Amino acid sequence: QKEVEQDPGPLSVPEGAIVSLNCTYSNSAFQYFMWYRQYSRKGPELLMYTYSSGNKEDGRFTAQVDKSSKYISLFIRDSQPSDSATYLCAILTQGGSEKLVFGKGTKLTVNP
């Protein structure tokens, strides 16, 4: 089983829609969960991260972790065409050296 799996998409929504992006992970010991945004031909950009469980909100973005089901989500409210990008979830492995393990990414297109 892969350490983190992500809904493959692609996802196409109209402007103003609420977007839900999801990942599952395998190891209940993971504590840090990240969401990155990657525009075409650019490097990944950290959007937000959560520690342990619960929600974290930043403007139109909300990250949610459900440790009981090993499920992480990113919600985008009032989506804009500028949100069109690939969204990558990642978990931070610890115990030994730390490194990020990424999902394959979901390509999102927000249509004006």
Next chain:
Amino acid sequence: NAGVMQNPRHLVRRRGQEARLRCSPMKGHSHVYWYRQLPEEGLKFMVYLQKENIIDESGMPKERFSAEFPKEGPSILRIQQVVRGDSAAYFCASSPNSPFTEAFFGQGTRLTVV
């Protein structure tokens, strides 16, 4: 404070040549990570370095690939005798300390092997 700088942005090599990818971390960052992104694939961890030390190279192919982060100068990812399968985007990230939560990625080097 400039971001993580990677150069070159694009690199074309013929099969059998060597590729050298450079990464200058953000000022004050002493941790460097290299990732590879193949088409239609996610980012795959390759190696984690601190100044003059390789901390974790569990993601590096056993042959032809090496990395260093010297006391002075950028981190270098070296690929010897490149093959077509090495064509990918290579990203470097740096962070000031653990955990990785404050890491920033560079814009990547796109390697094409012809």
